[in-house]
Amino acid sequence: MNVKALARWYANESRDLPWRATSDPWAILLSEVLLQQTQVARGIGYWRRILNRFPTVTSMAEADLDEVMHLWQGAGYYARGRRLHALAVEVCDPEGPWNGALPSPSTSDDTVADFQRLPGIGPYTAAAVASIAHEVPAAVVDGNVRRVVARQTATVQPTAGDVTSLAQAWMDGAHERNVAPSVWNQAVMELGATVCTPRAPTCSACPVQQGCMARDHTNGPTAFPAPAKRRVITERVLALVDVDAQGRPRLFQRPTEARFGGLWGPRYLDANGPEVAHECERRTKVGEVVHLLSHRRLEIEVWVGQTEHGVDPASKAISTLDERVLNLAKGG
Ligand code: SF4
Structure with missing residues (x-):
């Protein structure tokens, strides 16, 4: 060299x-x-x-x-x-x-x-x-x-x-x-x-x-070097977006140790989880968002329901993924 x-x-x-x-x-x-x-x-x-x-x-x-x-x-x-x-x-x-x-x-x-x-x-x-x-x-x-x-x-x-x-x-x-x-x-x-x-x-x-x-x-x-083999895992989840009369969503701060920890977003459920049928009963599916992380493909069904008290999302730290989910829920 x-x-x-x-x-x-x-x-x-x-x-x-x-x-x-x-x-x-x-x-x-x-x-x-x-x-x-x-x-x-x-x-x-x-x-x-x-x-x-x-x-x-x-x-x-x-x-x-x-x-x-x-x-x-x-x-x-x-x-x-x-x-x-x-x-x-x-x-x-x-x-x-x-x-x-x-x-x-x-x-x-x-x-x-x-x-x-x-x-x-x-x-x-x-x-x-x-x-x-x-x-x-x-x-x-x-x-x-x-x-x-x-x-x-x-x-x-x-x-x-x-x-x-x-x-x-x-x-x-x-x-x-x-x-x-x-x-x-x-x-x-x-x-x-x-x-x-x-x-x-x-x-x-x-x-x-x-x-x-x-x-x-x-x-x-x-x-040189040979490309590394990457295994991408697909995860299916539901995003439950409940909005109030002003169209503001209810948001939760994610636990520090979770993915997107410390940020705010709607509630997510494992698509195969036991609560899915019950949670979807009073909500409407509005579409799907696909998001790629380094080793994961997230497929997110977005379900919209109602709440009495939402918050202004601009006042909270939100991931790019959740911005897309909230936009879809809003009809954007
Ligand atoms: S392979 Fe890379 S280091 Fe070697 S000559 Fe080409 S640019 Fe330079």
């Missing part, structure tokens, strides 16, 4: 993203948590809005979870919002070990390990924040890095251990050549996101095409 060529390419060609203009660990942590499952273009708006309201870890710790979830609304994967709030509360706990500050080399012997002790922080996020905010030479491993490793070495199914070892060896080599850890990690990920893409890598524009073993392989670069 030609370290200097990749670092030079990153300096000249990388996308201009707002979190790349800061070294504030809180702002970088927020970008990493958002980008795990939200596309960059959409993530920018969420990052700006959430950071604007919560510019520090303390400001989020002092807020209600409801307010955090309201800002997270529409970004999906809501457990991330809940865990980030839990992280802020833990960091700012006066009885806890963090003294209101995220781990950093000035307060921690092992910044990456300390990050991983916080709620919702895995090896990727820990290495990303430690390297980008504090220049700790810890290699990140995400899907982009895995793909670049697989292609550079023409490995069909690299193990997690193989990918981590090679990514760290690249990081060590870059560090020896005075390439900053923040630059190196972001350069490898940027290469995977924009040039060495899953279906159509542009090898002719790749700064590390020399020495890449997949580039001229007889099976072509996209043979």
Whole structure:
């Protein structure tokens, strides 16, 4: 791997993203948590809005979870919002070990390990924040890095251990050549996101095409790595939307540990559950919504009934799925 060529390419060609203009660990942590499952273009708006309201870890710790979830609304994967709030509360706990500050080399012997002790922080996020905010030479491993490793070495199914070892060896080599850890990690990920893409890598524009073993392989670069097999489970549920005389639905806050926990929505029932016949007796089916999650296909029958007291949905944090369900119930 030609370290200097990749670092030079990153300096000249990388996308201009707002979190790349800061070294504030809180702002970088927020970008990493958002980008795990939200596309960059959409993530920018969420990052700006959430950071604007919560510019520090303390400001989020002092807020209600409801307010955090309201800002997270529409970004999906809501457990991330809940865990980030839990992280802020833990960091700012006066009885806890963090003294209101995220781990950093000035307060921690092992910044990456300390990050991983916080709620919702895995090896990727820990290495990303430690390297980008504090220049700790810890290699990140995400899907982009895995793909670049697989292609550079023409490995069909690299193990997690193989990918981590090679990514760290690249990081060590870059560090020896005075390439900053923040630059190196972001350069490898940027290469995977924009040039060495899953279906159509542009090898002719790749700064590390020399020495890449997949580039001229007889099976072509996209043979590496082999696509992961995904099993999608279908779940059938009923959404019971009861509305009042003003057309406002009755909403319930979902338990923290449930799917869409902390958000509000109508009551859901398992379509094969024992209460279905009884609950449907006094309601009318108005249609069906299909929603895809990462490993699940939700098929939701929407049943509408009546209630005395509904609420204005705009006043509550609601998932994109429940917005679709409520729109269908409203006749939208
Ligand atoms: S040469 Fe092609 S396959 Fe190899 S790293 Fe570059 S873009 Fe990916």
